[in-house]
Amino acid sequence: MQRGSDRLSVHRDDEMKHELKGLLRSGHPTRAEEWHDPEPAADDDPEVWSGPVGGLGSPATLERTRLELARHLGRHDFPGKAGELARALRRSNAPGALIDAVAGLRQGHRYDNVQQLAEALVGGA
Numbered sequence: 001m002q003r004g005s006d007r008l009s010v011h012r013d014d015e016m017k018h019e020l021k022g023l024l025r026s027g028h029p030t031r032a033e034e035w036h037d038p039e040p041a042a043d044d045d046p047e048v049w050s051g052p053v054g055g056l057g058s059p060a061t062l063e064r065t066r067l068e069l070a071r072h073l074g075r076h077d078f079p080g081k082a083g084e085l086a087r088a089l090r091r092s093n094a095p096g097a098l099i100d101a102v103a104g105l106r107q108g109h110r111y112d113n114v115q116q117l118a119e120a121l122v123g124g125a
Helices: 010-026 062-072 082-091 096-103 114-123
Strands: none
Touching (some): 062 114, 096 114
């Protein structure tokens, strides 16, 4: 016996189960009720990181590379060598592909700012 403290009655609960039965069985939208379908991605949604320095499989551009580096490196990290900057990226939980790209740069060369580092990454120097 229910005590009456539930928000919904037993009948409304059964109704809701019936409405969702097709969705739960199939595992994908049934299109019977449009409000069940997930919303598509918006045009201004951020891109998902998926490649070496670029995003969504596109070639790495200087602007994208500089932006990604600036998100993870601060002014106090410069000037620095590739190994030091790779450690700083690791500490800031940067994507692995970005860390590997910076660690693979020419050893011994000192980078004074994000711009120089981004140019080296995009140019392959």
